[in-house]
Amino acid sequence: MIGPFLGVLFDGIAYGMLLFLLSVGLSVTLGMMNFVNLAHCAFAMVGGYTTVTLMHVFGWPFVWTLPMAFLTAAAVSVIFERTLYRPLYRASELDQVLLTIGIAFVSVAVAAWFFGTVQQPIQMPPYLRGSVSAFGISFGVYRLFLIAVALAIALLLIVTLEFTRFGATVRASVDNQRMARGLGIDVDRTFAITFALGSGLAGLGGALAIEIVGLDPSFAFTYLVYVLIVVAVGGLGSIGGSLIAATLIGISDVAGKYYVPETGAFLIYLVMIVVLMWRPAGLFARR
C-alpha cells in the first residue's frame, strides 16, 4: 500500500520538476511585463527538437545537447521578442493572446513539416537508464537526474534573483515597473534578458521532457495548458511559488491518473479553478 503511494509521489515530483522548468520563465516575464505569451511552449519545443536533431543527425551525447537546447531556444526567443513582441507591450491582452497563439500555430506546422507528426524517441546514455532501489521502492535514475537538475536551477535562480544586482533590477521591475523606470532601471533591457533566460529554461525543459512525455508537434499546445495552470496557481513573478505549484500540479496529475484514471485531466482543471477562485492572483503572488 505504502510502496505504490511513494512511487506515485516520486513520479509526481519528477513530473512537477519538469513543469517547473517549462513554466518558470513564463511566470517571471508575465509578472514583469504582463505580456500573455501563449507561445512559451513553442520555445520549449525548439529546445526539444534541438536535442533530437543533435543526437540523431550529429550523434552528440544526450547530456551535451542540453546546453545547446537552452541556447537555441533562448536565441530564437530573442529574435521573436525583438521583432514581434516588442511592438505589443502596451497592446490589449487580446492582441497579445492572438499574436502568440498565431506563433504557436505556425510553430506546430513548421515542426510537423520538418520532423513529421510522429513521436521522436531518443536513446538515453547507460548511466541515466535503469533504477536504484532504496527503502523497498525503485527510483528511476532519469527521474532522479531530472529532479536534481530542476532543484539546482531553482536554487541558482533564487540566488541570482535575491543576491545579485541583476536580480534586484528584475525584482524591482516586477514589483513596480513605473517606479523602476523612474529609478533609471532599463526595464526593456531587463525584460529582454529575462525573456531569453525564461525561454532558454523552457527549451531545456522541452529537451528533458522527451524521455518522460515524448515530443511531437502538438507539444506547443498540450503542455501550454499545464504551464498556464502552474503560472496561474503559483502566482506571477514568483519562483518559489512556481516550484510549489508545479510540484502540486505534478503530484495531483500523476496521482489522479493512477488512482482515479476515469477522471482524466478533469482533476487538474478543477484544482486550477478552485485555487483561482480562492486566490485570484495565485497562491504566492508577489503583488
Add this chain to the structure above:
Amino acid sequence: MAMTASTPSTDPHAWLRRQTRWHPVEIAFWLATLLPFFLFPNYLVLASQIAITALFALSLDLILGYAGIVSLGHAAFFGLGAYASGILSKHGWGEPLTGLLFGAAVAGIVGYATSFIIARFRHLTLIMLTLGFGLLLFELANKAHWLTGGADGLQGVKIWPIFGRIQFDLWGYTAYSYALIVLFVLFLVCRRLIHSPFGLALRGIRENSVRMPAIGAPSAAHIRKIYTISAAIAGVAGALLTQTTETVALEVLSFARSADTAVMLVLGGAGMLYGGLIGSIIFMIARDQFSGIAPQYWYFWIGILLIVVVMFLPNGILGGLSTLLARWRKP
C-alpha cells in the same frame, strides 16, 4: 458602420436613434446572404454551417468585442446548446424550435451561474478561468459516455420537420433557410441591444470597468447580463448545428472551436457586429477550399494570418476598410 461614431450631439437619444438607422451597405449585405440559393445551390450545406458559425461568432462578439471579456472557452456554451438539443431529441422530442429554446435555456442557465465568477475577475485570471471551464466541460462530456456518447459522438438524433411540415433535405435548402432566419432574428436582437444605453455602457466597461460604476453603470451586473445573453445565443448556435447535422461530435466543446471563432472575430473586426459574420464567411470558405491540405498546415496559414492581422490590421478587415473609407472621404 455603427462604430464609426460621429461626435455625439447634445441630445443623447437623438444620437442613439441615429446610430440605429440602417445603412444601405447593411441592407445589401443581408440581401447578399440570399445569393447562395441562386448562385451556389450545391454549397447550401456549407452556407448553413457558415450561418451557424457566424451566429456563434456574433455571440462571442457581444462579450469579447463589446464588453472586453477575453474568453478562450466560449465553445462550452456552443457545446451545451448542441448536446442539450441533441439529447432532448434522442429522448423523443425532436421539435426544432423548442429544441433551440431548450439549447438556449441550458446554455443560458449555465452562463448565468458562471457569470458571477466571470464578473469578479479580469486579465490573466479571467482568461485562465474561461479556458479552465471550457476544458472541464470537454472532459466531462468525454467521460459521460452514457449521456453524450463520449468520443463516438451522440447518435440517434432525430429532428422533426419545422412547423410539422418543412422537412430537412439532403441539399441543405431547409437547413440554410432555417439557420439564416435564426441568425437574422438574433442579429436584430443583438443590434438593438448594442445600440441601447445598455450597449453603450458595455463599451464603457470595456474601456474602463472601474470608472463606469461612478456614472451609474454597475460593471459587474452588466457583465453578468451580457454574459448570460451571449451564452444563450451561443447555445442556439450549437442547437442549430445539432439540428442541421443530426449528430453531435465531441468537437463542439473543443478548445479549437473557441480559438477558431476568436480568430474569425478578430479577422473580421471585433466590436463591430458584422466583424464576426464577415470573418466566419472568409474563414469557412477558405477552410472548405483548402480542405485538401493536411490540418497542421492549414493552421500554419491561420497563424500567419493572425500575426498579420494583429500587427497591421488592429481592427480587422472591417476596421481597415472603414479607415480607408474615412481617408478617402476626407483627403
